[in-house]
Amino acid sequence: MDPQLSPAVYELVLNTFLQKDSKTLHKTVQAWPTSLYNPQAVINAVDDKLREQPNNEDLLKVKALLHEDLGQYEEALKIYLQQGHFEVFELIRKRKLHASLVGNLMTLMKLGSEETVNLLIAHRTEPPLQVERVVKVLDSTHTVEYLHKYLDGLFQKDPKAGGQYHQRQVELYATYDKEKLLPFLRSCTDIPLQKALQVCEKHNRYEEMVFLLARMGNPKAALELVIKKLEDVDKAIEFAMEEGDDDLWDALIHLSISNPKFVTGLLNNVGTHIDPTKLIQQIPEHTEIPNLGASLVKLLQDFQVQVNLREGCRKILVKDSHSLMEKLYKLQGSAVYIDGDTICKACGNEVIGTAEKADFVLFFCGHVYHGRCVNKKNQRMTCRMCYVHTRAEHRGRKEHLLQKNL
Numbered sequence: 001m002d003p004q005l006s007p008a009v010y011e012l013v014l015n016t017f018l019q020k021d022s023k024t025l026h027k028t029v030q031a032w033p034t035s036l037y038n039p040q041a042v043i044n045a046v047d048d049k050l051r052e053q054p055n056n057e058d059l060l061k062v063k064a065l066l067h068e069d070l071g072q073y074e075e076a077l078k079i080y081l082q083q084g085h086f087e088v089f090e091l092i093r094k095r096k097l098h099a100s101l102v103g104n105l106m107t108l109m110k111l112g113s114e115e116t117v118n119l120l121i122a123h124r125t126e127p128p129l130q131v132e133r134v135v136k137v138l139d140s141t142h143t144v145e146y147l148h149k150y151l152d153g154l155f156q157k158d159p160k161a162g163g164q165y166h167q168r169q170v171e172l173y174a175t176y177d178k179e180k181l182l183p184f185l186r187s188c189t190d191i192p193l194q195k196a197l198q199v200c201e202k203h204n205r206y207e208e209m210v211f212l213l214a215r216m217g218n219p220k221a222a223l224e225l226v227i228k229k230l231e232d233v234d235k236a237i238e239f240a241m242e243e244g245d246d247d248l249w250d251a252l253i254h255l256s257i258s259n260p261k262f263v264t265g266l267l268n269n270v271g272t273h274i275d276p277t278k279l280i281q282q283i284p285e286h287t288e289i290p291n292l293g294a295s296l297v298k299l300l301q302d303f304q305v306q307v308n309l310r311e312g313c314r315k316i317l318v319k320d321s322h323s324l325m326e327k328l329y330k331l332q333g334s335a336v337y338i339d340g341d342t343i344c345k346a347c348g349n350e351v352i353g354t355a356e357k358a359d360f361v362l363f364f365c366g367h368v369y370h371g372r373c374v375n376k377k378n379q380r381m382t383c384r385m386c387y388v389h390t391r392a393e394h395r396g397r398k399e400h401l402l403q404k405n406l
Helices: 007-020 022-031 039-052 057-069 073-083 087-095 105-122 131-140 144-157 163-176 178-187 193-202 206-215 219-230 233-243 246-256 260-269 276-280 292-332 371-377 384-405
Strands: 360-362 368-370
Touching: 007 022, 007 039, 022 057, 039 057, 057 073, 057 087, 073 087, 073 105, 087 105, 105 131, 105 144, 131 144, 144 163, 144 178, 163 178, 163 193, 178 206, 193 206, 206 219, 206 233, 219 233, 219 246, 233 246, 233 260, 246 260, 246 276, 260 276, 260 292, 360 371, 368 371
Parallel strands: none
Antiparallel strands: 360 368
């Protein structure tokens, strides 16, 4: 058993450090358990010293540690906040002081906005930290950038948690985090598109405007924006390909034909998507087009590749059709053996009976029925067994597709 001195001895040592070396005092208080001495007595002595040195950080840290050991967490929190110590976040996590976040929100945001936002989001279901209350507090401080950081972090963690603020976030992203605006718009389906478009117009966010116009059903206006504002022929071609609208390709040619660089881009990229002659015929005479020779060669090569692919597909189709037709011909020409043991697939009795003569019907699938059974069971003269089986397969595929879509 380790020998233990009286508390007065430990307090004497701590008091010596207090008077002569505050850094050693801080390290010693961290190392010694408070069971060795009276922590309140040490706090009182530290308070006396702080009157002489009110800005001594080591003494303030010692006081905060002692308050924490005594369970006086709010006092420790107050000291950390006043001094702007990053240890405050560890204290909040360790001692579960999450309720104090809202009351000290601005101080904590200035000290470490990322840490503060993470704590707010992690405990957003607790009564003091509901999303609506946090937003209200941040709004009242008129520090909009902190509000953006909070709502952005919330959206990344749980897109549905702050759904009522998504419209406002468009403006916040456009102002403080432009690179995240387009991914945000792509992810949200509850934003009024017209209002979002107005925000993007105000901030000259052309790429986002292209996306919104396309979603609003105005792809031609979106394409015009790509050509006139973004001046990106590759993006214009990609946009037209995604939309898959022939009229859009015509609009692309019309809008690009006066720009030689755009014409070069079209010649290099659209040979497999539109008729090249449609583009070439619209090029004005005496227009100087950069790298025209190389572009035409590439255009012809792409077109030839497309012709070869189509021809290859045609040959495969003809071969498969011929093969299947031969198979069908052989199948329909095959004999079907019927004897006294052959039974009707409808009633289950023998087709060829000895007591009476009866007509029977033989389908190409090989199933045999009495004539009276076909007339009674199936007026359309189709094989009942195959018909039921086909219906069951079709119903099964339909249910599978429905479940997949859900």
